[in-house]
Amino acid sequence: MMFYQICRFIICVFVSQILIVASAQARDLLIVGSSTVSNHIFWHKKEEYQNNSGIMFDVIPSSSGRGIMALAQGRADIAMISSDLGSLVAKLNTMGEEQLNPDDFIVHPIAQSKVVFIVHPDNPLDHLSRAQVRDILTGKIAQWPDLRSQALGDIRVVTEHPTGGMYRWVETHVTDGSPFVAHKTVMQNAPQVALVVSQDKNAFGFVSNATPDEQMRRAKIVDVPDLDATQHLYFVTRVENTPESADVLISYLKEILAK
Known part of the structure; x- marks a missing residue:
């Protein structure tokens, strides 16, 4: 047994x-x-x-x-x-x-994919240089009137979380390692960045060109012709x-x- x-x-x-x-x-x-x-x-x-x-x-x-x-x-x-x-x-x-x-x-x-920089649809800017994007993100340019957007106010930089790959890409290829402006608005991911930028006339952010239209909302892409924004x-x-x-x-x- x-x-x-x-x-x-x-x-x-x-x-x-x-x-x-x-x-x-x-x-x-x-x-x-x-x-x-x-x-x-x-x-x-x-x-x-x-x-x-x-x-x-x-x-x-x-x-x-x-x-x-x-x-x-x-x-x-x-x-x-x-x-x-x-x-x-x-x-x-x-x-x-x-x-x-x-x-x-x-x-x-x-x-x-490609990194694209976005503003509110009411922002009249259509293009920026890489240097201008860098200065916005690092706080050297802090007001839209400095870029001939007279009807707007202080620039609100909106980014994804610092653990994001796109955040790291922009740090490396755009700000040259310089820190982002201290008072930036940090979202959990890129689609949330697009949502905030589409709602705030003074906002500036970056997302991927792979972001679906449903997530882009009304955010407008700004051309940066002197930047190779290819992201692997x-x-x-x-x-x-x-x-x-x-x-x-x-x-x-x-x-x-x-x-």
Whole structure:
């Protein structure tokens, strides 16, 4: 009798382990991070990609930094980022106690977008130079009349969260590392920036050209002809413990987006 009980116990343990593994393999992938990447790749496309790839996944847009942190902590299977991994990790390591190592991740280039600068539709400005954009963001130019917008007042700079990839891109390519103006309005992601700018006549911000019209609201894009605003977009996975389905999905999306 004891022998049969032991055998039964072993079989139950074995079956339970199989079920746990099967459950882990069958669960939906979780993709977290940059709202720019999310909009560029998944806007109105998620269901199509799931059906064609046979892989179920959830997408949570937030910021590049939050995506990397979720990936590092095992709370996500794929991170979405819109700046290079090295500079993003360096930024995150100055902001928190947890120190990340770029060598723990694999970067998958996936697409490109462009950073665009936006104002309220009633703002008469149609174009700015890169130097003027830099001076607005750093506070050197603080009033719209200094740019011949006489009917407007103090400039309200609106940005995404500092952990965002686009924030990091603008810091690197526009402000040349100089800090943004101290009294800026910080939103959680780029679509929220577009919402605020569309409502405030004195606002100035930046978003991706991948931002859907529904999220752009009425915000007006200002041309900056002397700035190459190309932004590279990436998926990131862990070197270890990445589900096979994550690599399969990334390969599928690369193939689709390359067409």
